[in-house]
Amino acid sequence: MVPQVRPTQASLAAALGVSRQTVSNVINSPGLVRPATRKRVEDAIKASGYRPQIAGRALRTHRSGAIGMRLHPVVDGVNGEVLDRFFHAVTETAQARGYRINLFTAGDAETEVAQLTDMFHQGVIDGALLIDSRLRDPRPAGLAACGLPFVVFGRPWGDPGAAHSWVDVDGRAGVYRATQHLVAAGHRVGFIGWPSASAVGEDRRAGWLAAGGDEADQYLTEDTTRDGLGGAQVLRARGVTAVVCVSDGLALGAVQAFAGRAQGGELPVIGFDNTPVARALGLSSVSQPVEAAAALILRSLLDAVEQREAPPPSGVLLVPTLELRQWEPIAAYPNGEEQ
Amino acid sequence: MVPQVRPTQASLAAALGVSRQTVSNVINSPGLVRPATRKRVEDAIKASGYRPQIAGRALRTHRSGAIGMRLHPVVDGVNGEVLDRFFHAVTETAQARGYRINLFTAGDAETEVAQLTDMFHQGVIDGALLIDSRLRDPRPAGLAACGLPFVVFGRPWGDPGAAHSWVDVDGRAGVYRATQHLVAAGHRVGFIGWPSASAVGEDRRAGWLAAGGDEADQYLTEDTTRDGLGGAQVLRARGVTAVVCVSDGLALGAVQAFAGRAQGGELPVIGFDNTPVARALGLSSVSQPVEAAAALILRSLLDAVEQREAPPPSGVLLVPTLELRQWEPIAAYPNGEEQ
DNA sequence: TTGCCGTATTTGATCGATCAAATTGATTCT
DNA sequence: AGAATCAATTTGATCGATCAAATACGGCAA
Numbered sequence: 001m002v003p004q005v006r007p008t009q010a011s012l013a014a015a016l017g018v019s020r021q022t023v024s025n026v027i028n029s030p031g032l033v034r035p036a037t038r039k040r041v042e043d044a045i046k047a048s049g050y051r052p053q054i055a056g057r058a059l060r061t062h063r064s065g066a067i068g069m070r071l072h073p074v075v076d077g078v079n080g081e082v083l084d085r086f087f088h089a090v091t092e093t094a095q096a097r098g099y100r101i102n103l104f105t106a107g108d109a110e111t112e113v114a115q116l117t118d119m120f121h122q123g124v125i126d127g128a129l130l131i132d133s134r135l136r137d138p139r140p141a142g143l144a145a146c147g148l149p150f151v152v153f154g155r156p157w158g159d160p161g162a163a164h165s166w167v168d169v170d171g172r173a174g175v176y177r178a179t180q181h182l183v184a185a186g187h188r189v190g191f192i193g194w195p196s197a198s199a200v201g202e203d204r205r206a207g208w209l210a211a212g213g214d215e216a217d218q219y220l221t222e223d224t225t226r227d228g229l230g231g232a233q234v235l236r237a238r239g240v241t242a243v244v245c246v247s248d249g250l251a252l253g254a255v256q257a258f259a260g261r262a263q264g265g266e267l268p269v270i271g272f273d274n275t276p277v278a279r280a281l282g283l284s285s286v287s288q289p290v291e292a293a294a295a296l297i298l299r300s301l302l303d304a305v306e307q308r309e310a311p312p313p314s315g316v317l318l319v320p321t322l323e324l325r326q327w328e329p330i331a332a333y334p335n336g337e338e339q
Numbered sequence: 340m341v342p343q344v345r346p347t348q349a350s351l352a353a354a355l356g357v358s359r360q361t362v363s364n365v366i367n368s369p370g371l372v373r374p375a376t377r378k379r380v381e382d383a384i385k386a387s388g389y390r391p392q393i394a395g396r397a398l399r400t401h402r403s404g405a406i407g408m409r410l411h412p413v414v415d416g417v418n419g420e421v422l423d424r425f426f427h428a429v430t431e432t433a434q435a436r437g438y439r440i441n442l443f444t445a446g447d448a449e450t451e452v453a454q455l456t457d458m459f460h461q462g463v464i465d466g467a468l469l470i471d472s473r474l475r476d477p478r479p480a481g482l483a484a485c486g487l488p489f490v491v492f493g494r495p496w497g498d499p500g501a502a503h504s505w506v507d508v509d510g511r512a513g514v515y516r517a518t519q520h521l522v523a524a525g526h527r528v529g530f531i532g533w534p535s536a537s538a539v540g541e542d543r544r545a546g547w548l549a550a551g552g553d554e555a556d557q558y559l560t561e562d563t564t565r566d567g568l569g570g571a572q573v574l575r576a577r578g579v580t581a582v583v584c585v586s587d588g589l590a591l592g593a594v595q596a597f598a599g600r601a602q603g604g605e606l607p608v609i610g611f612d613n614t615p616v617a618r619a620l621g622l623s624s625v626s627q628p629v630e631a632a633a634a635l636i637l638r639s640l641l642d643a644v645e646q647r648e649a650p651p652p653s654g655v656l657l658v659p660t661l662e663l664r665q666w667e668p669i670a671a672y673p674n675g676e677e678q
Numbered sequence: 679t680t681g682c683c684g685t686a687t688t689t690g691a692t693c694g695a696t697c698a699a700a701t702t703g704a705t706t707c708t
Numbered sequence: 709a710g711a712a713t714c715a716a717t718t719t720g721a722t723c724g725a726t727c728a729a730a731t732a733c734g735g736c737a738a
Contacts, residue, residue, distance in 0.1 A: 008723095009725065009726095020726095021726080024725070024726060052724085052725075053725070054725090055723080055725085056724030057726075059725070059726090060724085061727090
């Protein structure tokens with residue numbers, strides 16, 4: 001059925017008695033072709049199973065149709081699934097607009113920039129998507145210098161005048177909501193977070209303070225379950241009756257200290273990132289709208305790529321949602337007797 | 340410093356007074372070029388920052404230098420990090436051999452085949468890597484039909500005569516070791532697994548049976564923490580003193596029922612996949628050698644791609660390792676008084 | 679009828695690389 | 709010396725598409 005040698009626009013044109021350019025026009029500018037001719041060509045394309053070779057197109061147009069994205073080292077934490085969801089959303093959105101995602105790894109930010117620059121110069125990618133911005137991030141300047149269009153998932157911490165496009169999730173607003181929810185239930189709400197060197201952690205802590213948190217009721221530590229429990233015990237001893245945590249990993253530990261105090265089926269502990277662990281245990285958590293973020297980022301990036309210029313500098317903050325769950329103490333498993 | 344217009348082999352050749360082909364040879368077949376000439380060209384390449392355009396190369400060679408890999412929907416379980424590690428390893432290995440990874444999404448196996456076929460015909464990818472094989476998997480036949488070289492991570496369940504290349508992890512052997520370890524400690528070892536419809540689950544269960552497990556001491560259920568606890572309670576009531584679980588998610592639940600019985604700091608519960616949760620809680624777990632698997636798969640795939648033929652049919656089973664950990668009951672957090 | 683105009687289609691050139699074959703020049707063999 | 713051999717380099721053609729400009733053609737006004 002399918003011919004031995006793959007058809008090309010030229011071979012199709014020859015078979016139909018039209019010119020190469022007409023076939024090309026049917027594909028790229030159908031409006032230029034007379035309907036009758038167009039139909040004939042389209043039918044032939046379908047019948048032959050013709051697919052345009054991107055190499056030929058890329059050579060002429062200087063466009064690859066691909067976006068570069070770094071696959072970050074696996075973080076040794078409970079979360080990580082948030083990134084998975086983000087990757088999935090990005091890939092799907094890109095695909096819907098006819099773009100492909102090119103994955104690569106790099107040990108550090110400098111290598112990342114070097115890799116991206118290289119791929120850009122080789123004509124492998126048309127744009128890049130940066131993840132996980134941090135203080136004094138060298139990447140935006142590096143990429144801007146080589147002319148590669150890019151958008152960052154994460155705001156330019158410490159550089160309010162940054163002249164690039166970014167999208168981020170408003171952790172502060174998310175924690176604010178979570179805290180407010182617990183305060184409304186009459187709680188004295190503590191906060192378990194990361195050391196203040198973490199910009200993301202500071203942002204989330206600010207949300208807790210804004211919603212009425214008392215500096216004395218915070219516990220800043222590493223991101224482990226064990227530390228979550230330790231912090232919760234400390235805070236509880238101080239009179240705190242509920243805690244908001246900067247991550248689900250910490251919340252998982254905190255739950256151990258507060259499980260007994262559940263009110264109306266709701267735990268006085270709220271985590272962050274809405275990971276599978278939170279879902280499995282019935283732990284409330286702040287959920288990042290990563291799908292929306294991916295859509296915004298790609299729109300900005302691809303529009304820029306198609307106009308062959310840098311994305312207009314702009315920042316977008318998305319507000320997370322609060323995922324409330326009923327805590328069903330796992331120790332009292334209902335059907336523990338029968339298989 | 341960097342010239343306005345990007346240099347090409349032709350422009351470099353003209354500037355050096357050599358021919359285009361000589362520049363090409365310096366890059367692809369340096370052995371053909373006289374050392375003195377080679378040096379001169381190499382220096383010019385470095386000085387100019389020249390990078391070969393893959394589009395030009397691909398057009399001529401009919402090779403894209405990319406491998407297609409589907410990004411699976413995010414699974415709603417505790418694991419998933421295993422896949423992350425695998426992706427990372429694959430990307431890194433591919434990169435080391437000069438290949439790129441092209442990501443895409445698909446709703447089902449048929450769409451996956453259609454996408455891959457398309458990308459292959461468009462010259463976007465040279466080969467594919469399939470993940471997560473299952474019973475009556477339609478993908479191998481589909482890809483073989485269109486001539487796309489591919490290797491599968493996962494054995495051809497239910498089709499021992501499959502004529503393609505695959506690599507898998509010997510879950511049976513892993514569970515066997517885990518069981519044996521507990522048996523050696525004098526335990527009566529139960530098994531908490533998935534319903535027998537799961538080929539992977541059956542394989543792992545076989546390892547438990549082979550190591551002396553008694554059919555009566557098994558509990559098959561869904562993959563949730565809650566079910567893990569339920570199963571453990573049931574089995575404990577039957578006189579089982581330790582359990583091996585088909586996943587860390589189930590093990591996490593089982594721990595709740597067995598935590599009190601820790602012997603010499605080791606829990607009588609062993610999970611599977613060695614996820615972050617297991618690491619965080621000090622739970623022993625069977626660890627899949629995904630990095631080794633990625634390396635083997637890519638070697639087979641890329642060798643085939645470079646010879647423009649299908650990978651020779653072959654199957655490799657890798658033996659997982661048993662990651663033993665000390666259980667430190669989290670309820671007795673040491674410094675719960677001071678921040 | 680002639681000339682002009684806009685639509686539909688075609689022709690020629692080009693993107694940047696590699697393949698295949700031809701050429702050059704030095705070396706060896708008879 | 710002349711032919712044959714081999715290494716180093718060059719030339720011409722080509723991969724498959726798109727851009728830019730040229731041509732064909734029917735309709736319409738002068």
